[in-house]
Amino acid sequence: MDRTIDKETARISIFFCQRVDSGQDTNRRAIEKELGARIRFYPLPCSGRIDPLQLLRAIETGADMVYLVTCGEGTCRYREGNTRAWKRLAYAQGLIEEIGLERERLEVIQSNGQKTIDEITRSLLARDIRVGSSPLRPK
């Protein structure tokens, strides 16, 4: 498997709790317009709403990296939504590992409540990606 990936072309999916950024609707659209189809946002009413199937579908449709942005520990509006989300992501990590993909392709990002979703996204886009291009990318 290719171990290098150009972060300028990586395909990214971001599931996020809408409470992380009250202006998320405007802020995410700006990045969507800029980057086009290589970035996909999936707003959730609470990160606890995430289902492992959604994470697998994102990987299956060719995302190189899938991030789940949650509220920080102890700050979930619904008390336990984020801790449930972390467990479900861990379960999905086990499922992709079973088929030979790196569990690092699924990652939790805990928001500190200070950054908007576009700021969080830009910091993710600037990071080096430690996994290769997804073998599931559409040709």
Added chain:
Amino acid sequence: MITAERKSLSEIKAMIAPYRKILLVGCGTCVAECASGGEKEVGLLASQLRMAAKIEGREIEIKEITLDRQCVYEFIDQLTSLVEQYDVVLSLGCGAGVQAVAEVFPKLTILPALNTTFIGETRGSGVWFENCRACGDCKLGLFAAVCPITRCAKGLLNGPCGGSKGEHCEVDPDTPCAWQLIVTRLEERGRLEFLEEVHPPVDWSKSQGKGPRKIVREDQKN
């Protein structure tokens, strides 16, 4: 409720290796409740199998369907128009469901994707607990609704064994001692006299002693 756990992906992949077109059939009853064979789990397994095939450069086609009950003919009949289009049926039902589908379609290959585990209760979110062995001769009324056959590791009807530690079983320290529970409950109910009864050995002929059991109700037949 019947509980089950999914087989490892490597075992499932080995079973379906000779086939390209797969009908993946879940069950919306017991195994959906224990999160092993319902609609979501069908979706997860189908996604895994599709991705694994793509990574390995194999072609595979999967049709997902979840029946309300995989052990009842009226629901299995939904597969009638589908099965001939597929090479194999991969079932996410319990053992009863797999066999029921095979009875209806005897010429087809039906493969199990689950290991059926036990009859139990949902003790909490994500926790299932075995509490019935379907022995066919329920004596819960004598034991304060705690089944010693299932919940005592030694299956003692005339317990306790004396080996429990801190109210837990000496065989598995994570399991509460069934006889501790029985005695405590009978004490709370003021019915400790139940403990004076000496129970004869279990009549296993009502369980598996005579092969598979059958219930026939004329009033329920068509």
